[in-house]
Amino acid sequence: MTIAQETAKVPSRSAARRRNRLDIREGRTAFFFLLPSLIGVILFLVLPIIASVVLSFTNWKLLGQPAFVGFANYVRLFTVDPQFWPVLRNTLFFTAEYLVLNLVISLGLAVWISSLKVGQKWFRVIFFLPTFTPGIAVAIVWMLIFAPGGFFDFLMGALSIHMPSVLTDQNLAMQAVVVVSLWAGVGYNTVLFNAALDMVPANYLEAARIDGATAWDRFWKIRLPLISPTLFFGTVMTAITSLQVFDQIYVLTRGGPGSATATLGYAIYQKGFQNFQMGYASAIAWVMFALIMALTAFQFWMQRKWVHYDN
Amino acid sequence: MANISIRSAVKAYGPLEVLHGVSVDARDGEFMVLVGPSGCGKSTLLRMIAGLESITDGEIEIGGRVVNELEPKERDIAMVFQSYALYPHMTVRDNMAFALKLARRSREDIEREVNRAADILDLSQLLDRFPRQLSGGQRQRVAMGRAIVRNPAVFLFDEPLSNLDAKLRVQMRGEIKALHQRLGATMIYVTHDQMEAMTMADRIVVMRAGRIEQVGTPLDIYDHPANSFVAGFIGSPSMNLIDGVVRSTDQGLVLDTPHGTTWPLPANATVLAGAKIQLGIRPEHVLLDTAGVEAEAILVEPTGAETHVQMRVGGQTLTGVFRDRPAIAAGARFRVRPDTARAHVFDCDSGNRIPARS
Numbered sequence: 001m002t003i004a005q006e007t008a009k010v011p012s013r014s015a016a017r018r019r020n021r022l023d024i025r026e027g028r029t030a031f032f033f034l035l036p037s038l039i040g041v042i043l044f045l046v047l048p049i050i051a052s053v054v055l056s057f058t059n060w061k062l063l064g065q066p067a068f069v070g071f072a073n074y075v076r077l078f079t080v081d082p083q084f085w086p087v088l089r090n091t092l093f094f095t096a097e098y099l100v101l102n103l104v105i106s107l108g109l110a111v112w113i114s115s116l117k118v119g120q121k122w123f124r125v126i127f128f129l130p131t132f133t134p135g136i137a138v139a140i141v142w143m144l145i146f147a148p149g150g151f152f153d154f155l156m157g158a159l160s161i162h163m164p165s166v167l168t169d170q171n172l173a174m175q176a177v178v179v180v181s182l183w184a185g186v187g188y189n190t191v192l193f194n195a196a197l198d199m200v201p202a203n204y205l206e207a208a209r210i211d212g213a214t215a216w217d218r219f220w221k222i223r224l225p226l227i228s229p230t231l232f233f234g235t236v237m238t239a240i241t242s243l244q245v246f247d248q249i250y251v252l253t254r255g256g257p258g259s260a261t262a263t264l265g266y267a268i269y270q271k272g273f274q275n276f277q278m279g280y281a282s283a284i285a286w287v288m289f290a291l292i293m294a295l296t297a298f299q300f301w302m303q304r305k306w307v308h309y310d311n
Numbered sequence: 312m313a314n315i316s317i318r319s320a321v322k323a324y325g326p327l328e329v330l331h332g333v334s335v336d337a338r339d340g341e342f343m344v345l346v347g348p349s350g351c352g353k354s355t356l357l358r359m360i361a362g363l364e365s366i367t368d369g370e371i372e373i374g375g376r377v378v379n380e381l382e383p384k385e386r387d388i389a390m391v392f393q394s395y396a397l398y399p400h401m402t403v404r405d406n407m408a409f410a411l412k413l414a415r416r417s418r419e420d421i422e423r424e425v426n427r428a429a430d431i432l433d434l435s436q437l438l439d440r441f442p443r444q445l446s447g448g449q450r451q452r453v454a455m456g457r458a459i460v461r462n463p464a465v466f467l468f469d470e471p472l473s474n475l476d477a478k479l480r481v482q483m484r485g486e487i488k489a490l491h492q493r494l495g496a497t498m499i500y501v502t503h504d505q506m507e508a509m510t511m512a513d514r515i516v517v518m519r520a521g522r523i524e525q526v527g528t529p530l531d532i533y534d535h536p537a538n539s540f541v542a543g544f545i546g547s548p549s550m551n552l553i554d555g556v557v558r559s560t561d562q563g564l565v566l567d568t569p570h571g572t573t574w575p576l577p578a579n580a581t582v583l584a585g586a587k588i589q590l591g592i593r594p595e596h597v598l599l600d601t602a603g604v605e606a607e608a609i610l611v612e613p614t615g616a617e618t619h620v621q622m623r624v625g626g627q628t629l630t631g632v633f634r635d636r637p638a639i640a641a642g643a644r645f646r647v648r649p650d651t652a653r654a655h656v657f658d659c660d661s662g663n664r665i666p667a668r669s
Contacts, residue, residue: 201394201396203394204396204398206363206383206390209362209384210361210363210383210384210389211384211410211413211457211461212384213409221409308399308400310399310442
């Protein structure tokens with residue numbers, strides 16, 4: 001190695017060392033800045049998740065020492081518990097109905113708002129209002145409306161329509177939960193889809209008009225495919241939240257009448273905080289998680305066929 | 312194929328009028344270019360022909376049929392957009408077939424038309440690709456292919472080459488011109504690039520601020536600009552315009568400028584002594600002459616074929632284009648005169664051309 005090469009190498013080595021020291025110092029500073037949220041995440045997210053996994057293999061009853069029971073909770077869930085399958089069926093039924101209705105209504109509203117010449121902003125705000133209204137408060141108001149002898153019964157009576165009290169009817173109770181959920185949840189997707197529709201470049205629609213596309217064609221063949229990434233996002237998020245439904249059911253029906261509106265979310269609460277079967281409730285929570293993961297994975301697999309990211 | 316007749320077309324957005332009664336005819340099979348600076352209304356006029364903008368007043372006729380109230384699809388036109396507007400979720404084949412599918416043409420028909428257009432534009436290898444997988448030039452060709460398959464009476468182009476690099480732009484310019492010759496359809500082409508207008512058009516429509524300034528063949532407009540705006544807009548580098556007052560001398564009429572320089576005027580100029588005029592000299596008509604006006608070179612730009620020289624003459628900056636590679640460097644002093652036989656004279660107030668005696 002020549003002297004020139006040697007001298008050229010010395011400063012580069014010291015520069016690398018200096019850079020290394022700087023990286024470590026910066027990393028340490030960044031760590032301290034992140035520490036408050038890191039502590040929060042560890043305490044309130046990571047540890048509870050680990051604890052719930054561990055608990056799902058125990059028979060912990062809130063008081064006393066938990067004992068390891070292996071897969072007994074899971075086995076009981078799928079083979080012994082008479083409530084589990086109806087609860088799962090209710091959850092899937094609610095998810096399917098709510099998801100479809102939410103997407104159709106919010107997309108319809110989004111299209112309607114984007115077609116307005118004036119007042120778009122106002123309607124966006126109006127439809128978005130329920131999204132930031134506390135779910136429990138919304139559910140209480142609706143419970144007062146649907147309660148036996150409430151406003152809904154009064155209205156039906158005034159219209160001479162004879163129907164059983166909604167919250168106490170085996171079939172109608174779930175529909176009441178769906179209606180309340182829609183009222184509270186449609187606004188978010190409406191604003192989301194409306195923003196996506198407004199982002200579709202006008203020249204695609206103009207090109208389609210020249211190509212001979214009617215408004216109907218333009219919606220199905222141009223606008224819908226071009227907002228498909230947003231539709232997909234809305235579908236996944238709505239599916240996840242609907243599988244976790246709890247607030248409305250807790251306030252409106254407490255899972256009843258019978259177990260007609262009991263869902264996985266409500267069953268976790270019931271087993272954990274009413275029956276104090278924390279281990280068993282944790283097992284249900286993990287089954288719910290697996291269900292959400294499976295459905296989301298399925299949606300991601302399906303998106304290849306209908307979502308276009310090329311806009 | 313069809314002719315287009317635009318009669319007193321007005322476009323207003325509320326109280327703001329952007330087109331002020333434009334009238335022009337495009338002949339059957341003609342390649343007509345609308346050119347003008349940004350905001351002159353050329354794209355608006357094209358969109359009115361396409362049916363994408365309503366017509367506030369006046370009439371637009373395509374193939375003898377007034378189309379004011381017709382939907383774009385009923386006007387028998389096709390349009391190529393500046394951004395190409397290729398549907399990103401469809402393959403090249405589907406993009407080209409879209410209009411035919413909407414028209415419920417048979418599968419064989421669609422395939423035949425798409426293949427014909429793909430052959431013309433050399434797109435056969437790209438039919439199964441998506442727009443994102445294409446280069447700018449290929450997208451441009453697909454956009455043209457989408458127009459061709461419909462076999463329209465009129466093709467409309469809205470600045471279709473402005474997103475391409477300089478080399479590709481020249482190539483595509485040639486391809487569009489060749490396409491016009493092959494199809495023989497009426498084409499209306501909007502651009503702000505006067506070079507595109509000059510090289511492609513059968514006739515050019517020069518627009519400014521919602522009005523037509525001049526309609527004519529490229530060379531007619533270049534040689535006989537109707538006013539100082541057209542003279543300055545068409546041609547690159549721009550025409551030199553020198554303001555001054557006409558004076559009569561023993562040698563004929565001359566122009567005295569406020570900067571103290573004196574320029575000879577064309578012998579056949581029909582102006583009177585004392586008149587305020589603009590003398591227009593194309594850069595290539597600035598001649599080196601030891602008996603001319605003194606100039607100082609500011610910037611010398613050799614392009615190979617010719618040399619562009621920016622010079623200060625009196626207090627004014629002029630441009631000269633010389634083909635014989637003169638030995639001029641920045642800062643050099645030399646003398647120039649106009650080729651008076653090819654100089655132009657414009658009225659100072661109206662800007663209109665003052666015709667010469669024939």
